[in-house]
Amino acid sequence: MTIFSVYIEEGCITCDACEEAAPEVFEVTDDTCFIKSDVRLDGGFDRNDSKSALKKEVINTLSDDIFDAADGCPVDVIIVVESQAVEEKEEDEVPVIEVEASIEVGITEEPLEVEGLDAFLTTGDRTLNVFFGSQSGNSEELAAKLAKNASQYGLEGVVHDMDGFDINAMASMKRVAIVCSTWGEGEMPDNAEALWQAAASSGAPRMDGMSFSVLALGDTSYELFCQSGKDWDKRLEELGASRVVERVDCDVDYEAPASVWAEESLTMLSAIDDSGNLHEELIDAIRDLVSGGVAVADGEDGFTIPDLLAKEIEVELSVFRYNPHERTSGTDTWLCSLKGHTTLLDALRSIQRTHDGSLCFTDGSSHDPCTALLVNGRVTLPGSTRIDRLSNGRPGPVMLTIEPLPGYDVLRDLCVDFDSLLKKRESASVWHVSKTREAVKSEQGIAIGPMDASKAVELHAMSNHAGPQVIHACSDAVAYADTYLGPSVCLDLWARRCDPRTSDKRINAIDATLAGTDTILAETDIAPFGRQPLAGRDIQAALSSARTRALEVNGFNGRHGKHVWWYAWTLKSSGKVNDTVLYRQVLGPLGLLSNLSSGVTARMVTGFTRTGGKMVNDILALVAPPAGLGKMPRQFNKRVDNHHEVVSIFNSLDRRF
């Protein structure tokens, strides 16, 4: 029997006995004992919980000393793993992995050899240590997000607050990601100061086995922009750690660059093996694997299962193109063979990388509303939409028509300018203006404004959407109505209007804005919101309620109000809508004359290509033409059976009509 590995269990009393017996192997720290990195295959410096194998020369020369140390341990926490207990491994053995790129647009390749990659991503120590130095919470939030997403890359993300962390423990880590903000004039956040001082000191341990990446948060309005992140990046390199991804410095709008950094860092750190070696040959395969969409399972624990078995499907991508310099537009079509779990965003990235570098689209995180596109008329977040989910299940290639979001100026290809929306929001002052109101005190003595739970739920439903950019594009009318402020502005105004915290003065101002012709009354059809997955019934209902309020403020006057009022009136009168009454009452004499001269009336009478129908529908056709002539609607409706029931319902619920 030979030694394979040695590790330390919980309960070390730091008596130094082991260090005296085998100083080459054991190092007693303040609260436990570590297995030295020089003797381990993984190069780590910790208690060796992962049971990393010892180097061959160590086993050959120091086995007796290790056994002596174990025997002499008064609390028996030194556990020697002998070769019988585990499968024997060669020292320099690395898993045999055969990987081929799985997603290449336009080329159907051999299926991915996932077994080797799967083994690589699931065996050994796959810990990713994410440190945050945070003052306002942004870094902490990003660190948590990174750790959560690490599971998609076969990594186990562990978040560490820098505050109180031991620099020696940090030095033993193999994969480290640092998210650190800068405070004041280039200073470390409070929670990072102590660890930084330890790292910056001359006595800091070497970090030769570590692979790292740094995300620096800062503000360009300060002279020492992202200085803390820069300091960490430089110091870790000085201590021997290997940088796997170049540091990214973020300004106050950090989400998009942070997202790109996170994706790249997770890919690279995932390709680091137990021994700290980077497997470059796996990087593309890991990237492809993850971009294929690792689905989150429905279980409560949120574990992830790689969806590797999605079939390849044929996809015909018709992409809108626009060149602002030449002022030309058109459509480019690619016939691709893609894994079903490929996201639409990755398909576009692949096209851009392999076929057409000039293709423009907005890249970003999977839930970034600025990346949204119109796919077969569906407003879609391409980073979170799998190709196979866009299939209608019919035989033949999946046909996807990809267009820029409607309602915005197109900058180039699929990129649009959201500036117009921002200006509309600004002009409508969608901001919250509170009124002074009574508060109650929480158990902690903090004053809070109470809100009825059902009201809170109602307000949440109105604001729980993919983003104003997306809601704006869900309207079928917004692209055609020049002065219309758009549904997202209306929705925000309505949410403020419904908010009990809003001041009375502000409510009156919102009412006046909503009742204007450029807000919700300019929306020609609210039905499209209900069917758009990124909007939905709640948004549709909220916009409908906003419209009702606008009509009430106007006293059902104007064309909008008259249309609704006379519709209700005719329905109450006969149970059926009377088109003639609507036509006459809403358009008025001028409107009727306009339609007479524009040919609308003529087409209505003749029916144009509509077929059938009597030429004379009503006696009035003879005395007051064109009423009742041809396809003109009837002047009078026959009442529905039991019409009194209809009247009774009206009288019970709404006596206005």
Add this chain to the structure above:
Amino acid sequence: MPIRFAYHPGNAAHSSAPEVDETMRAVCRTLGIELIDLPGATSCGAGILGQANRSLQATLNARTMSMAEDLGLDIVTPCATTAATLYEDLNMMKSDLNLMGAVNSTLEKTTGRTLEGTVRIRHLLQVLVEDIGLETFSKKVKNPIRSKLAPYYGPNLQQEGLIGGDDVFDPWYLESVIQCSGGIPVRYPSRTSSAGTPGLFSEEQTVLRQSATILSEAKAKGAKMVISACTLSHGVLDIYQGKASRSTGLNTNVPIVHLSEYVAFVTGNFPKRLAMLKTRLAVIGD
């Protein structure tokens, strides 16, 4: 044994679109569908009444749907707006039992009726594809129209859950009906977009632009005729076609018929009207 449905003709079929009602009855006779009229049924409100009073619209529709429940039948309609409005109100009540209770309370007080919520709402298109079946339908085709034809669904019908197994954004039911009857369906982006019909009287310029886009896109794909599953949109796309073209400068000159008209013609009904339509098809164009 014929398939039986309670029949709601929609909002305009009694007045400005009588051809829809006439052809719907003929289609159902041909395909072995028995329509049971609901003489007491009211207009569905088309979402317009709902803008004034949501619960009023729901209560009126609950009354109509309870009539079908009394007959033990599902409701069929050729009007996409009516199908969608009834479906939305029914689902809203089924998912909000407080609302259902309030509606039934009013309904019982005023009419003596109550709604159970067991009725289903079906559009003619869904019945054709799912109840009759495309194979059966294709055997009934006598007068195929062998041209490029553009399907128009509109946004009301294309709601998740309303149109059975069809895809809401990349539908194929109407295309399948066209193919089964000898036509060649064309694919164009705005086939499920709104024509803006509810805003016709108040936001005419916007509606004209929306309508012109739909018609010009269909025409640009070579369509000789548009087939609409929506009665109200059908009317707007037909009557305001010329005005839309003059307003936008787009080429919108294309005939448009309702789905029920189209199916009636290809199954051998109203041969004189079909002849007239074909003559119009021959003379309309660029």
